[in-house]
Amino acid sequence: MSRLLEALARLGRLMIGGVRHAGAMALFALDLAWVLIPTWSRPRDVAQQVYAAGVLSLVIILVAGGFVGLVLGLQGYNILSTFNASESLGVMVALSLVRELGPVVAALLFAGRAGSAITAEIALMKTTEQLAALEMMAVDPMRRVIGPRFWGALISVPLLAALFSLVGVLGGYLIGVVVLGVDAASYWGQIGEQMAAWEDVGGGALKSVAFGAVIALIAVYEGYTAEPTASGMARATTQTVVLSSLGVLGLDFVMTAFMFGA
Amino acid sequence: MNVQRGIEVVVGLFVLAGIAALMVMALQWSNFGASRVNGYEITARFDNIGGLTTQSPVKLAGLTIGRVESIELDPDTFQAEVHMIIDGKYDSLPTDSFANIYTAGLLGSQYVEISPGGALESLEDGDRITMTQSAIILENIVSKFLFDKAKE
Amino acid sequence: MIELARLRFSRGEQVIFDEVDMRFERGEVTAVLGPSGTGKTTLLRLIGGQVRPKSGVVRVDGTEVSRARRKRLYALRRRMGVLFQNGALFTDLTVGENVAFPLRAHSALDEALIRRIVLFKLEAVGLRSARDKYPAELSGGMARRAALARAMALDPEIMLYDEPFAGQDPVSMGVLLRLIRRLNDALGLTSVVVTHDVNEALSISDRVIVIAGGRVIGQGTPDEVRAQRHREPALAQFLDGAADGPLNATDSAVPLSTDLGLRFDPGVDR
Numbered sequence: 231m232s233r234l235l236e237a238l239a240r241l242g243r244l245m246i247g248g249v250r251h252a253g254a255m256a257l258f259a260l261d262l263a264w265v266l267i268p269t270w271s272r273p274r275d276v277a278q279q280v281y282a283a284g285v286l287s288l289v290i291i292l293v294a295g296g297f298v299g300l301v302l303g304l305q306g307y308n309i310l311s312t313f314n315a316s317e318s319l320g321v322m323v324a325l326s327l328v329r330e331l332g333p334v335v336a337a338l339l340f341a342g343r344a345g346s347a348i349t350a351e352i353a354l355m356k357t358t359e360q361l362a363a364l365e366m367m368a369v370d371p372m373r374r375v376i377g378p379r380f381w382g383a384l385i386s387v388p389l390l391a392a393l394f395s396l397v398g399v400l401g402g403y404l405i406g407v408v409v410l411g412v413d414a415a416s417y418w419g420q421i422g423e424q425m426a427a428w429e430d431v432g433g434g435a436l437k438s439v440a441f442g443a444v445i446a447l448i449a450v451y452e453g454y455t456a457e458p459t460a461s462g463m464a465r466a467t468t469q470t471v472v473l474s475s476l477g478v479l480g481l482d483f484v485m486t487a488f489m490f491g492a
Numbered sequence: 493m494n495v496q497r498g499i500e501v502v503v504g505l506f507v508l509a510g511i512a513a514l515m516v517m518a519l520q521w522s523n524f525g526a527s528r529v530n531g532y533e534i535t536a537r538f539d540n541i542g543g544l545t546t547q548s549p550v551k552l553a554g555l556t557i558g559r560v561e562s563i564e565l566d567p568d569t570f571q572a573e574v575h576m577i578i579d580g581k582y583d584s585l586p587t588d589s590f591a592n593i594y595t596a597g598l599l600g601s602q603y604v605e606i607s608p609g610g611a612l613e614s615l616e617d618g619d620r621i622t623m624t625q626s627a628i629i630l631e632n633i634v635s636k637f638l639f640d641k642a643k644e
Numbered sequence: 645m646i647e648l649a650r651l652r653f654s655r656g657e658q659v660i661f662d663e664v665d666m667r668f669e670r671g672e673v674t675a676v677l678g679p680s681g682t683g684k685t686t687l688l689r690l691i692g693g694q695v696r697p698k699s700g701v702v703r704v705d706g707t708e709v710s711r712a713r714r715k716r717l718y719a720l721r722r723r724m725g726v727l728f729q730n731g732a733l734f735t736d737l738t739v740g741e742n743v744a745f746p747l748r749a750h751s752a753l754d755e756a757l758i759r760r761i762v763l764f765k766l767e768a769v770g771l772r773s774a775r776d777k778y779p780a781e782l783s784g785g786m787a788r789r790a791a792l793a794r795a796m797a798l799d800p801e802i803m804l805y806d807e808p809f810a811g812q813d814p815v816s817m818g819v820l821l822r823l824i825r826r827l828n829d830a831l832g833l834t835s836v837v838v839t840h841d842v843n844e845a846l847s848i849s850d851r852v853i854v855i856a857g858g859r860v861i862g863q864g865t866p867d868e869v870r871a872q873r874h875r876e877p878a879l880a881q882f883l884d885g886a887a888d889g890p891l892n893a894t895d896s897a898v899p900l901s902t903d904l905g906l907r908f909d910p911g912v913d914r
């Protein structure tokens with residue numbers, strides 16, 4: 231009986247903790263919203279962050295996209311050729327990437343590669359009182375440090391997702407057409423027939439914008455509220471990767487249900 | 493300052509590349525261009541269109557010559573009225589052509605296949621194909637087959 | 645002029661200031677002395693408006709910091725220079741860029757002029773040759789001097805120094821003492837030097853405030869404070885650096901034996 235109560239209490243604590251965390255993040259998001267536009271008064275700061283978050287993530291995104299495309303091409307060919315439908319390989323690869331894998335996998339990789347770095351950087355600036363120093367110099371750290379990093383991530387994620395999908399489709403082409411001998415015209419032709427510019431490409435892009443916002447918000451929030459200790463920083467970076475991965479996957483389900491659900 | 497400049501150039505390239513990737517996928521690879529076929533419209537009525545949707549291809553001899561533009565229900569006959577846009581290049585389809593709904597592969601997507609007839613006049617904008625055959629619904633065939641078997 | 649009146653501040657259970665009154669006059673260097681952990685850094689944070697008191701008033705040049713709106717606060721901070729305890733230099737910028745930072749943020753000076761100001765400020769703290777180094781390449785004492793150069797970049801009217809003397813060799817200590825004094829006298833600043841280095845503090849300051857256990861235990865000119873030691877045993881202990889005395893008492897509110905989990909109740913049979 232008491233063990234049951236203890237389990238219930240633990241569940242309750244977990245829920246309360248989660249709600250408190252979400253509430254704190256929502257308040258933080260409001261504060262952040264105020265500086266989103268003013269941040270652009272220093273476009274160079276934003277460019278710097280697009281570089282740090284986006285450009286420096288290019289290699290891993292392109293390599294991963296290529297490999298995912300190769301695997302999709304190989305697996306897709308194996309499945310489709312048993313139905314005599316290997317001409318559909320192109321669509322299968324393209325739609326999988328554009329609708330799902332591009333936005334989701336690129337976002338997950340980004341969270342691990344750049345999201346954690348953003349958190350660590352902000353947390354270190356906090357720990358070493360650099361944020362406090364900014365405040366005492368009458369420079370708002372929200373505007374100067376948080377805003378540009380948020381924008382950098384938000385801008386980078388959709389671009390990376392698009393490049394991931396593009397490279398993936400080319401990877402599928404390489405394995406399907408060049409190696410396995412699927413007809414090139416049907417590879418592209420089937421994509422052209424069945425991939426919709428607005429619903430599929432546009433929908434995928436919309437997803438990746440939303441994922442970018444989720445990761446960016448979590449990364450800067452966790453850094454800004456990190457406990458100023460070594461273990462606090464470690465916890466914050468882990469938290470960023472875990473929360474933003476879960477956030478991306480959960481949001482993906484919701485958005486998919488809305489956009490592609492029957 | 494020089495490093496800063498280099499970073500800005502690289503960021504510019506990155507943004508352009510990302511946007512270009514989106515554009516290529518949305519405008520080049522997808523059916524974006526195809527949805528604006530310049531051509532004429534013909535209609536056909538089917539008892540059952542199966543999984544046919546707007547944007548489904550219209551083919552002749554396996555070649556795509558047009559697209560399904562819209563589908564609506566005729567409230568009197570309870571048939572599906574399918575409007576198709578045929579590419580203006582293919583302006584000599586005989587008036588007695590036949591329209592079938594086929595499936596690409598066993599489980600693939602569905603399309604309209606036009607089988608040309610022998611009439612001398614050609615279909616024109618707003619014309620109707622009267623001879624149609626509905627989509628083959630796999631379940632119907634299977635159940636018919638089982639039903640027949642059971643009767644034996 | 646900075647004025648604290650009936651100031652209370654606590655962190656959780658721990659009361660850090662208990663109805664404290666202090667004044668820091670313009671044109672004077674005031675040293676705030678106290679053992680580590682008494683709340684000297686917290687005092688500077690209260691003056692800068694980074695933390696708010698539980699009750700009481702913090703007034704800086706007529707502005708009530710403890711209640712000021714953000715805009716007002718930021719305007720006030722532009723006239724303040726703060727030397728953080730650990731320097732708080734921006735680790736991604738060189739020493740020179742660190743000093744230039746407040747200039748770039750709050751002035752429209754052109755680059756050539758900024759460069760000259762940066763060189764002047766670095767020269768003043770003896771770090772001109774280190775301008776292209778990154779903070780990670782500096783020793784603790786050098787980093788603190790670089791941070792001082794940054795704090796005075798905008799020629800503030802109020803300077804707050806948090807432990808400026810820690811980690812300085814005798815020569816740079818001399819440089820620092822002279823710099824704090826000269827800066828104050830030349831520009832007519834309000835200087836607050838927070839430290840636990842008794843001798844240095846007494847040697848440069850016009851006035852001294854000694855805090856311990858959440859209260860002011862002595863204040864006045866250095867000579868007056870020295871004279872008060874007879875009245876306040878804690879003050880005497882702190883000034884002399886004696887190992888035993890009332891200052892240890894804060895820690896012995898709970899006897900060591902209790903923390904160790906020992907229980908001796910003499911007179912009770914078991």
Ligand SMILES: Nc1ncnc2c1ncn2[C@@H]1O[C@H](COP(=O)(O)OP(=O)(O)O)[C@@H](O)[C@H]1O
Nearest residue numbers: 655658660678679680681682683684685686687
């Ligand atoms: N962020 C904090 N959270 C909880 N307690 C703190 C925090 N910062 C300081 N303290 C406590 O407040 C007291 C005063 O700290 P501080 O002002 O840094 O002392 P000083 O600068 O005089 O050494 C210390 O006992 C410390 O334990």
Ligand SMILES: [Mg+2]
Nearest residue numbers: 684685686729
């Ligand atoms: Mg301190």
